[in-house]
Amino acid sequence: MTNIHLARPEDADRLLAMVAACHDELGIRQSDADRAAALAPLLDGSPHGVAYMIGPVRAPIGYTVISFGWSLAYGGLAGQVQDIWIRPGVRRRGIGTEVLYALPKALAQAGLCALSAAAPPATPTEIFFRRARFANHDDSVVMTLRL
């Protein structure tokens, strides 16, 4: 069973390096300072989300960030998988899937009523979430306006 622990301020450096690697893969460009500033509240107990370190505390092999929001339709606090990232060298061993099975249990105990994610159709990411029982109810796509 892969260890998962809630990221704390002392995890910041190790977590930041992984977030930078993940965002680099996704083509998200951000300065190191902006990335650190965006991450800090999640390590300091913000009500808006959490980060989990995956693997050994001093040598994590991945991380996931969950944002907390409110869903009227699901009737309460709902999480959104923002990032879930495993180091390239240890991919395709089922670690991410294991995390996606363990996480909902922990989040349900914390009072969340639903967990969602967004993935392009017919991609490995979509298959990954579908395998973990995530389902889409329609073909709604996510649209964003930067404020």
Added chain:
Amino acid sequence: MTNIHLARPEDADRLLAMVAACHDELGIRQSDADRAAALAPLLDGSPHGVAYMIGPVRAPIGYTVISFGWSLAYGGLAGQVQDIWIRPGVRRRGIGTEVLYALPKALAQAGLCALSAAAPPATPTEIFFRRARFANHDDSVVMTLRL
């Protein structure tokens, strides 16, 4: 200019009737008690979201619910349009569009860095958000797991 005000506990009955009508249109089934319980925290100052009443205080013509979550990619607090609903009798007059232009300004002043929404491609809802400058960066669909 259409009046918009933050929904408070005294708006609960009027708001609940509109949420019920909106969810009925969307095919979301929920008991009145569950709907009231899901809405109450938003009226009581929850950090996880807000509801706005659209139109005259005592005779609102619509509402919108915004969920607040955390986005690493956008670098901070991000809103999600959960519902935006206008009474059928006053639709197609641009009221929703007017709200979607006013809201981002108010939310940006409250410190939000992005606002997102989900809509099926090539539907009036998608066109509505696109007109208000919402854009999709890829064709990611929303997938959910009930906890």
